[in-house]
Amino acid sequence: GQNIDQPTEMTATEGAIVQINCTYQTSGFNGLFWYQQHAGEAPTFLSYNVLDGLEEKGRFSSFLSRSKGYSYLLLKELQMKDSASYLCAVLDSNYQLIWGAGTKLIIKP
């Protein structure tokens, strides 16, 4: 079966750095997405990785290792507004998005 694993909840301090991990087992791979979702709102796109390595975009960076079936989202200089759920999703061989359950990130002052 297809499976995406990510921690259920994480807590971090304002101004700090946090890394949210995601491991996956899917039938084929056509890229991995990270989305941010605030409570009661639709997800918003953060990043897309299809090649191994680190993609940096401002305070957010995403890393992918296809051989390990592993990705992480790195958030720097945390702000209170970063409190949200972060969803990892993999595009499988049929171009279907397989979603993780999401990681709820709580930022404390």
Added chain:
Amino acid sequence: GAVVSQHPSWVICKSGTSVKIECRSLDFQATTMFWYRQFPKQSLMLMATSNEGSKATYEQGVEKDKFLINHASLTLSTLTVTSAHPEDSSFYICSLAPRDYNEQFFGPGTRLTVL
């Protein structure tokens, strides 16, 4: 990124009635559209996928006669919840994918409450 609109944003209806939710792409042609449902504190659950020129493909456990999906054009998809029941109360979100699949653009979602 692309702009996707959904209408209505929220709807309250009586049990047994039908509700239509519209999803529009405002600035690009979407060859693939997805409908998701999300219950509180749970992840997105894909309900169905529709591709340009073909009927929707429903995920296992989703009743196609209850959740009617019409990919009317490259900029419009509709989801009709027929004979809605309280257990259908959920957050319904559409997303659109351009041809190269490297991003999905989500609508703002529709919160459905069935009394």
